[in-house]
Amino acid sequence: xxxxVEFDALGAESIRGALGADAAVLPGLLALNAHLDVNPFxxxxxxxxxxxxxxxxALAQDMRVRRPSLxxxxxxxxxxxxxLADALxxxxxxxxxxxxxxxxxxxxxxxxxxxSRLRESVEPIEGGATAPQRGRVITVFSAKGGCxxxxxxxxxxxxxxxxxxxxVVIVDLDLAFGDxxxxxxLFPTHTIADAVHLGTExxxxxxxxxxxxxxxxxxxxxxxxxPSGAETISTTLIVHIIDLLRQEFDYVVIDTxxxxxxxxxxxxxxxxxxxxxxxxxxxxxxxxKLTLETLDLISYPxxxxxxxxxxSDSKVGLALSEVEKTLKAPIVAxxxxxRDVPASTNRGVAxxxxxxxxxxxxxxxxxxxxxxxxxxxxxxxxxxxxDRRTSLRRKK
Ligand SMILES: Nc1ncnc2c1ncn2[C@@H]1O[C@H](COP(=O)(O)OP(=O)(O)OP(=O)(O)O)[C@@H](O)[C@H]1O
Ligand SMILES: [Mg+2]
Numbered sequence: 001x002x003x004x005v006e007f008d009a010l011g012a013e014s015i016r017g018a019l020g021a022d023a024a025v026l027p028g029l030l031a032l033n034a035h036l037d038v039n040p041f042x043x044x045x046x047x048x049x050x051x052x053x054x055x056x057x058a059l060a061q062d063m064r065v066r067r068p069s070l071x072x073x074x075x076x077x078x079x080x081x082x083x084l085a086d087a088l089x090x091x092x093x094x095x096x097x098x099x100x101x102x103x104x105x106x107x108x109x110x111x112x113x114x115x116s117r118l119r120e121s122v123e124p125i126e127g128g129a130t131a132p133q134r135g136r137v138i139t140v141f142s143a144k145g146g147c148x149x150x151x152x153x154x155x156x157x158x159x160x161x162x163x164x165x166x167x168v169v170i171v172d173l174d175l176a177f178g179d180x181x182x183x184x185x186l187f188p189t190h191t192i193a194d195a196v197h198l199g200t201e202x203x204x205x206x207x208x209x210x211x212x213x214x215x216x217x218x219x220x221x222x223x224x225x226x227p228s229g230a231e232t233i234s235t236t237l238i239v240h241i242i243d244l245l246r247q248e249f250d251y252v253v254i255d256t257x258x259x260x261x262x263x264x265x266x267x268x269x270x271x272x273x274x275x276x277x278x279x280x281x282x283x284x285x286x287x288x289k290l291t292l293e294t295l296d297l298i299s300y301p302x303x304x305x306x307x308x309x310x311x312s313d314s315k316v317g318l319a320l321s322e323v324e325k326t327l328k329a330p331i332v333a334x335x336x337x338x339r340d341v342p343a344s345t346n347r348g349v350a351x352x353x354x355x356x357x358x359x360x361x362x363x364x365x366x367x368x369x370x371x372x373x374x375x376x377x378x379x380x381x382x383x384x385x386x387d388r389r390t391s392l393r394r395k396k
Contacts, residue, residue: 071111166250185348
């Protein structure tokens with residue numbers, strides 16, 4: 001994500017405070033080089049004002065050739081045109097004044113955006129060819145528990161597998177309480193927690209070894225068996241896993257916990273489509289509105305957000321038009337309620353496979369036709385502002 005070198009401890013802490021907890025503070029340039037060697041997805045380095053200017057320029061010159069996607073951001077106590085000109089010549093992308101922490105966060109966000117776009121367009125693969133078209137990432141989220149995230153995500157993945165339109169993997173990001181394995185009656189021998197043990201050895205081949213096959217043809221990366229396993233999984237690892245999976249699969253479906261935490265935001269970063277789920281009750285709608293407001297704060301692109309109403313036929317006295325007015329966003333899909341949904345789940349099959357003509361199955365397939373099986377013309381996922389990330393409380 002972002003690596004920082006600043007020899008002054010207080011200065012380093014304030015930089016990290018501005019950039020978010022997943023930014024890594026390193027003790028010097030040697031350590032930075034070693035860090036970059038083992039973190040191929042590092043997007044940006046920030047060099048504090050205590051780092052010698054010539055060392056910063058040498059690093060930037062080296063990285064311009066060795067790692068063109070890496071953004072080098074330099075902090076100086078005083079900035080003048082001579083420094084700016086020299087920095088530009090050396091390949092430093094941004095120079096930020098020491099006390100301008102908001103400016104620093106914005107500079108890092110710009111660099112990560114550029115790095116992400118560069119990697120998407122020109123990242124070389126073995127043999128010197130350019131990277132293949134990447135798989136589409138579909139994340140299912142609701143800030144309130146029990147709205148139907150696991151139901152919808154397992155059904156999305158099963159429907160994609162049944163459609164024959166491409167390979168599909170489902171990732172259970174509900175790391176502490178995930179139940180994708182139970183919903184699909186899988187008997188995994190590995191979970192996402194095993195990726196932590198592999199550390200930097202984790203490549204596509206190793207990751208594929210952690211997946212569990214379902215009889216529909218979909219693959220699953222399931223949540224740890226032990227809820228405490230969740231704590232060992234970093235956001236950087238989640239991003240790395242998603243990036244590897246979308247090189248291997250045409251579709252990556254992500255189930256989430258009912259909390260807008262850093263793992264979920266990392267998944268949003270990489271998503272082409274985010275299905276925001278709600279049911280027709282005030283707590284669910286209030287949480288959806290809060291989610292939309294939070295995503296607005298971090299400038300998340302609206303066009304990727306698709307509001308889906310689950311159990312939309314519940315007669316609860318709330319008019320859809322009123323709900324849309326309150327949310328200030330359209331509901332793009334409605335999935336009815338059906339007793340067959342839990343009955344299918346209890347058999348370990350998604351309803352789309354068990355009963356393809358059920359109104360629930362029809363609504364799910366229509367969503368995929370409208371927003372997932374479309375030409376790959378949507379925007380390249382961008383990075384969000386890590387400085388303004390907000391966590392919503394887990395709410396049941
Ligand atoms: N359209 C539907 N019709 C009937 N039952 C449904 C429907 N959607 C979901 N359910 C049922 O609602 C319950 C909660 O669904 P699910 O587990 O998918 O929610 P969740 O959002 O993943 O919950 P959590 O936040 O706990 O992970 C399940 O028993 C599921 O079978
Ligand atoms: Mg769930």
